[in-house]
Amino acid sequence: MKLMLRVAPGIVRKPLIASVILETGALINIERASIDAVSGEIVLDVSDDKCKQVKDAFERRGVDVVLLEIPVMRNEEECVHCGACIAICPTGTFRFDDWKVVTDPGKCIQCGACVTACPHRALQLVLR
DSSP: OEEEEEEOTTTTTSOHHHHHHHHHOOOEEEEEEEEOSSOEEEEEEEOGGGHHHHHHHHHHTTOEEEEOSSOEEEOTTTOOOOOHHHHHOSSOOEEEETTEEEEOGGGOOOOOHHHHHOTTOOEEEOOO
């Protein structure tokens, strides 16, 4: 499962991920991170069996956590299956299947490259 963490000022410099790993024993993979002196946004991959426990642990530390069940949405009426998203995606989220673009949402790290590359603006990131 993918989790998006939004870290607010005041806690951005604390060892949040390390403390959650020690508390939960979960294996956590950082897939994307954008952190500066005052805030941060991190996408993590966590095993399904530990996901709720990890989510709760981050929330207790004041982190806003979003479960990314469907990280990118495609407007089927706008998509012409051109493959621009396939060419630009760094994780292989998109692929052709019988000349149609199909999505594997479990690979998406919400980098936004596909949204920018799509000539028909058929893609959007889901930020709940």
